[in-house]
Amino acid sequence: EDQVTQSPEALRLQEGESSSLNCSYTVSGLRGLFWYRQDPGKGPEFLFTLYSAGEEKEKERLKATLTKKESFLHITAPKPEDSATYLCAVRNFNKFYFGSGTKLNVKP
Amino acid sequence: NAGVTQTPKFQVLKTGQSMTLQCAQDMNHNSMYWYRQDPGMGLRLIYYSASEGTTDKGEVPNGYNVSRLNKREFSLRLESAAPSQTSVYFCASSESGLTNEKLFFGSGTQLSVL
Numbered sequence: 001e002d003q004v005t006q007s008p009e010a011l012r013l014q015e016g017e018s019s020s021l022n023c024s025y026t027v028s029g030l031r032g033l034f035w036y037r038q039d040p041g042k043g044p045e046f047l048f049t050l051y052s053a054g055e056e057k058e059k060e061r062l063k064a065t066l067t068k069k070e071s072f073l074h075i076t077a078p079k080p081e082d083s084a085t086y087l088c089a090v091r092n093f094n095k096f097y098f099g100s101g102t103k104l105n106v107k108p
Numbered sequence: 109n110a111g112v113t114q115t116p117k118f119q120v121l122k123t124g125q126s127m128t129l130q131c132a133q134d135m136n137h138n139s140m141y142w143y144r145q146d147p148g149m150g151l152r153l154i155y156y157s158a159s160e161g162t163t164d165k166g167e168v169p170n171g172y173n174v175s176r177l178n179k180r181e182f183s184l185r186l187e188s189a190a191p192s193q194t195s196v197y198f199c200a201s202s203e204s205g206l207t208n209e210k211l212f213f214g215s216g217t218q219l220s221v222l
Contacts, residue, residue, distance in 0.1 A: 004150070009148075034210060034211075036211075041215070041216070042215055042216070043112070043198050043200075043213030043214050043216055044151070044198075044211075044213050045213070046210040046211065046212070049210060087150070087151070089151075094139075094156060094158055094164070095153055095156070095166065095167075096141075096151075096153065096211065097153075098150040098151035098152070100148055100150040101150060
């Protein structure tokens with residue numbers, strides 16, 4: 001059964017305190033692992049796509065990495081504006097399977 | 109650019125009432141999707157349309173019907189609403205449904221069924 005699990009459910013950081021979010025997955029035929037950011041009251045917004053183990057992508061303070069069983073979203077020196085829920089999803093053919101997300105709160 | 113537009117933004121129904129959620133995209137995308145988001149359960153796919161004229165069931169299709177009216181519009185209908193359908197509904201689209209295509213989401217419809 002295709003499944004995506006994210007941890008932790010919630011994470012509170014001080015501004016500048018780096019950390020990582022985890023996404024572990026089981027999927028019969030991975031056709032991409034996706035990271036999205038979701039702000040309250042809005043739809044998810046695309047951040048990254050990763051396709052193969054060892055791949056890394058960066059955007060500002062965010063870096064996503066991928067292994068055969070999990071992905072990490074590393075946040076370096078976060079700012080309060082990075083506060084949001086971060087969603088991980090895997091694609092199997094025409095279907096995307098989403099995790100329940102990690103709610104990140106960055107305090108100034 | 110409007111992107112993906114959903115209406116209404118909020119709706120309250122009584123058990124047994126029916127309603128249609130509307131979705132339109134202006135990006136000339138081929139594929140469109142309906143998801144529901146519940147606390148602690150992530151986004152779950154209800155139905156999707158890989159291209160105009162086709163629709164397929166997702167993970168949780170029971171109690172819903174869809175219509176791909178044309179390339180731009182994809183509607184979701186609740187024929188007889190139940191409290192278990194209280195949720196936030198998101199419409200999404202992607203260019204062609206190929207492996208590397210990301211989803212673009214609307215801003216959601218918050219539905220309460222009393």
